[in-house]
Amino acid sequence: MSIDKDKIKHISKLARISLDAKKTDTLAKDLSSIFKFIEQLNELNTDKTEPLSSILNEPLRSRGDVVNDGKIREKILENSPQKNEEFFVVPKVIE
Amino acid sequence: MSELTKKSLTEIANLIKKKEIKSEEVTQSFIKNIEKDKKLNSFITKCSESALKKAKDFDKKPKLDNLLPGIPIAVKDLFCTSGVKTTAGSKMLENFIPNYESTITNNLWNEGAFLLGKLNCDEYAMGSSNETSYFGNVMNPIAENTVPGGSSGGSASALAADLTPATIGTDTGGSIRQPASFTGTVGLKPTYGLCSRWGIVAFASSLDQAGPMTRNVEDCALMLEAMAGFDEKDSTSINKKKENYSKNLTDKIKGLKIGIPKEYRVEGMPKEIDKLWENGKKILKDSGAEIVDISLPNTKYALPAYYIVAPAEASSNLARYDGVKYGFRSSKGNNLIEMYENTRSEGFGDEVKRRILIGTYVLSSGYYDAYYLKAQKVRQLIKNDFDQAFKKVDTILTPSTPSSAFKIGEKKDDPISMYLNDIFTVPVNLAGIPAISIPAGHDNNKFPLGLQLIGKPLDEQKLLNIAFAAEKKINFKQTLNRWWEK
Numbered sequence: 001m002s003i004d005k006d007k008i009k010h011i012s013k014l015a016r017i018s019l020d021a022k023k024t025d026t027l028a029k030d031l032s033s034i035f036k037f038i039e040q041l042n043e044l045n046t047d048k049t050e051p052l053s054s055i056l057n058e059p060l061r062s063r064g065d066v067v068n069d070g071k072i073r074e075k076i077l078e079n080s081p082q083k084n085e086e087f088f089v090v091p092k093v094i095e
Numbered sequence: 096m097s098e099l100t101k102k103s104l105t106e107i108a109n110l111i112k113k114k115e116i117k118s119e120e121v122t123q124s125f126i127k128n129i130e131k132d133k134k135l136n137s138f139i140t141k142c143s144e145s146a147l148k149k150a151k152d153f154d155k156k157p158k159l160d161n162l163l164p165g166i167p168i169a170v171k172d173l174f175c176t177s178g179v180k181t182t183a184g185s186k187m188l189e190n191f192i193p194n195y196e197s198t199i200t201n202n203l204w205n206e207g208a209f210l211l212g213k214l215n216c217d218e219y220a221m222g223s224s225n226e227t228s229y230f231g232n233v234m235n236p237i238a239e240n241t242v243p244g245g246s247s248g249g250s251a252s253a254l255a256a257d258l259t260p261a262t263i264g265t266d267t268g269g270s271i272r273q274p275a276s277f278t279g280t281v282g283l284k285p286t287y288g289l290c291s292r293w294g295i296v297a298f299a300s301s302l303d304q305a306g307p308m309t310r311n312v313e314d315c316a317l318m319l320e321a322m323a324g325f326d327e328k329d330s331t332s333i334n335k336k337k338e339n340y341s342k343n344l345t346d347k348i349k350g351l352k353i354g355i356p357k358e359y360r361v362e363g364m365p366k367e368i369d370k371l372w373e374n375g376k377k378i379l380k381d382s383g384a385e386i387v388d389i390s391l392p393n394t395k396y397a398l399p400a401y402y403i404v405a406p407a408e409a410s411s412n413l414a415r416y417d418g419v420k421y422g423f424r425s426s427k428g429n430n431l432i433e434m435y436e437n438t439r440s441e442g443f444g445d446e447v448k449r450r451i452l453i454g455t456y457v458l459s460s461g462y463y464d465a466y467y468l469k470a471q472k473v474r475q476l477i478k479n480d481f482d483q484a485f486k487k488v489d490t491i492l493t494p495s496t497p498s499s500a501f502k503i504g505e506k507k508d509d510p511i512s513m514y515l516n517d518i519f520t521v522p523v524n525l526a527g528i529p530a531i532s533i534p535a536g537h538d539n540n541k542f543p544l545g546l547q548l549i550g551k552p553l554d555e556q557k558l559l560n561i562a563f564a565a566e567k568k569i570n571f572k573q574t575l576n577r578w579w580e581k
Contacts, residue, residue, distance in 0.1 A: 008452070015410065015455040016417070017448055018436035030449060030510055031456070037511055038399045041469055044476070051471030052478055054301060055287050055527030060330045075194040081424035088419055091431050 003031040099124045100257040104166065104314040105341075107260050111157075111165050118157070118165025121260075122150035125167055125211060128258050134579035135234050137243075137253040139172045140180050140213040149209040161207030162321045162341075169259040171250045172213035173220055174200045174305070175294040179210065183296040184218040184228035184246075187416050187423045187442035197294025198326045199263060199305050206321040211259055215249030218444045219413065220270055220298045222246050223516040224506065227446040232503055235278055236575050237542055241500045244274030244516075250308050251278040256575065261309045261318050265295060267302045268401055269496075269520025272532035275308055276495035276545025279534040279573045281315045281562070282308045284520075286552045287527035288333035291326035299408035300331075302401075302524040312533065312563045316340035319555060335553070343556055346564035349383030351557070354488035358394035359519060361497060367538040368494045375492055375535055375546045378568045379561065387488050391480040396473050397522040398514060403457050403470035404525070409447075410454025416442065449510065478526045485551050490561055493519050495532040495545035519547060529555050533562050534571040543573060 008028050012019045019027065054060075073086060082089040099107070099121060110116045126143045146167050153165040175181045175193035182188045200210070217227040225233040225248025235243040236256040243252040247264030251274035254262050264271040266284035275282025283306045290305045297303065307318030320340045326332040355376060360369070376386050418424035418438030425437035443451070457466035484491060497518055506513045523530040528549060535546040546565070550558040 003456075007456075011452050011455045011459060014459060015451050016432070016435040016439055017443070017451065018433075018440040019448075023448075027449065027452060031453060033511060034402060034449075034453060037514075038402055038466070040399050041396055041403075041473055044393070044396060044473060046469060046472035046476070049472040049475050051468055052475035053471055054331070055478065056331055056333070062330070063327055072194065076420070078194070079191055079421035081418055081422070090419055091428065091434050093431050 003028055003035060100128055100260070103310050104261040105317055108162070108164060108166060108317070112159050118150040118153040119147065121165065122146050122167045122211070125259060128256070129212065131580045132258060135236060135252050135256055136231050137215055137233050137249040137256070137258060138169065138212045139182055139184070139215050139230050139249070142179060142210050142212045146209060146211045153207070158207060162317060163203060163206040163208035166208045166260060167211035168203060168208045169212040169214050169253055169262055170200055170210065171216050171247050171262070171264045173216055173265055173296045174263065175296070176200055176210060176213065179213065181213065181296070182230070183220070184216045184230060185443065185447070186229040188296070189229065189423065191421055193294075195294060198291035198328060199295070199322050202322055202324060203263070208321070214253050214262065217246035217248065218447050219296065219409070220246040220265055220267060221409070221446050221450055223269070223273060223513055224501070224503070225249065226503065226507055227444055229444060234579065235500050236579065237278065237500065237573070239578050240503050242277065242503055244277035244500065246270040247274050247308065251275055251280055251282070254278070254280050254308055254310065256579070261307065261314055263305055263318070263322065264308050265303055265305050266524065267298050267405060268524050269517035271306045271308060272495050272520050272530060272545070272547060273516060275532045276534070277500040277543065279543030279571065280308060280310060281312055281531065281533050282306065283315050283319060283531040283555070283558070284523060284529060285319065285323065285555060286333070286529045288331050289323050289529070289553065289555070291324070291329040291332050293326055293328040297412040299405040300412060301408060302405060304524070312559055312566050313341065313344060315531070316344045316559045333553070338556060340556055340559055344563055345560050346382070346567055348379070348561050348564045351384045351490065351561065352387050352488040353379050353384045353561070354387050354389035354484055354491040356389050356391040356394065356484070356491060356493060358391050359493045361518065364497055365538065368497065368544060371536045371544050371546065372492070372494050375565065378565055379492065382564045382568065384561070389484045389488060389491070391484060391522070393473065393476045393480050394522055397477050397525055398518055400470040400473040400477070401521045401525060402453065402514065403466050404474065406450040406454035407458050407467050408454070410451045410458065413447070413451055418442070474525045477522050481526045481528060489557060491549040493547045493549065495519060495547040499538045499540065499542035499544055523549055528552055529558055531558050531562050533566055533569075534573070535565070535569050536571070
């Protein structure tokens with residue numbers, strides 16, 4: 001399937017990545033050739049095949065919901081691009 | 096250059112254990128080599144000072160009953176290291192300093208090793224040539240302007256150039272085995288779940304697996320032994336008893352059955368690689384193994400299925416990079432949404448964007464069944480192929496890559512030709528099984544070529560043993576003119 005510029009604009013919006021016109025063009029070309037390659041899979045009949053989502057034979061384990069570190073607020077905030085006292089700061093979201 | 100840095104990990108560990116050398120001496124020798132890394136560009140962060148301090152501390156109070164006593168080790172910059180910058184080769188994480196340690200690196204430190212530095216890699220481990228790193232290309236020590244492979248390219252380059260005695264990488268579609276093959280080193284991708292993924296920057300969670308990269312098979316067994324083990328913090332970690340891979344290493348492989356899959360003889364494969372494969376068969380036969388022709392009929396569909404599954408998982412894993420809690424944030428944008436969009440546009444490189452968009456598309460409304468579900472079904476067929484084959488054979492022998500190392504820029508503008516590099520390595524990740532690449536010869540340009548051994552789930556010991564037997568007979572030698580030091 002060929003992927004046109006409108007499709008690229010749509011998925012880049014879903015993925016929250018802004019693209020300029022030149023990038024949109026290149027990506028439309030790249031993705032079209034990649035999907036042509038991917039679509040070889042249509043040669044295979046998989047009507048009777050179960051999908052494989054995990055190669056592990058057992059179900060995923062869950063662990064107890066317990067605090068095992070905690071009290072690391074300051075450490076976590078150290079990596080934030082913008083902070084104010086003990087809060088992450090983001091652009092205004094409520095008018 | 097000190098002769099010490101040419102020695103294998105096992106030799107260095109034994110010399111330290113016998114108190115014939117000190118950790119400080121070892122560390123100093125590697126630091127000396129690392130100081131000349133500029134042209135190779137294999138390091139993103141050097142930890143020379145802290146490594147020397149740790150070496151001195153070790154020498155004051157040596158603990159010699161560990162697997163890696165007083166050994167400095169540089170690791171791929173995809174493993175979170177507490178208090179040391181962890182970039183994943185991306186502008187997005189250029190200044191990210193984790194406050195926790197990945198389980199795998201922690202396991203190494205618990206065995207007596209310490210951090211020597213963080214190694215360059217493709218951005219978020221997406222690439223096969225180390226050309227997608229925000230921190231620049233890595234050169235292959237075998238020749239100038241040649242790629243080391245990827246995504247663990249910095250790891251392979253630093254190891255081959257004697258800048259670290261051993262290292263660790265991650266392998267989602269071949270990212271340990273392909274660079275090992277391109278640099279004449281040994282690389283192992285363990286069974287999915289054998290090594291914890293906790294604290295590794297995620298790419299495609301159902302495929303990612305950490306593994307050792309070493310000078311020889313004996314070192315590989317030692318490193319795997321130090322790395323492997325159950326981890327409660329990784330819900331896909333396999334709960335099993337630890338194995339003594341290095342102690343149980345043997346070259347006695349008489350009677351083992353080795354499968355040769357006809358589908359791996361691909362069109363346009365260089366004659367040299369065919370010859371290498373034939374030689375591999377002969378060597379294993381001479382060691383007493385039996386060669387059996389097998390078929391893995393769905394091999395050609397592995398790569399297209401991978402390019403649905405891996406980008407899909409990547410697009411959801413990388414959704415966390417939004418410029419709010421950590422990492423890069425763009426200064427442009429008038430509202431929250433624009434801030435997200437500009438952050439991700441400026442923070443991610445082209446290949447990462449390409450894969451996020453592929454993944455977003457295959458998971459978007461109306462396309463899920465046609466792509467993602469289809470790929471999962473094909474993944475089942477690939478796994479069935481291996482299950483059938485392993486009813487007849489113990490291990491499968493293939494070439495590691497369809498070519499030797501290529502020039503920088505050669506495949507950069509054609510994503511498909513770049514992706515085809517992983518044609519022999521990707522099926523293994525889809526099936527979650529282990530595989531090892533060992534150096535097995537050279538092409539006409541004297542560039543190294545690797546052979547791959549693929550095993551049943553959790554059959555790492557057998558893989559290592561066969562690789563050990565083959566290594567002895569192959570007697571691979573590589574001399575480097577150390578062009579990057581001139």
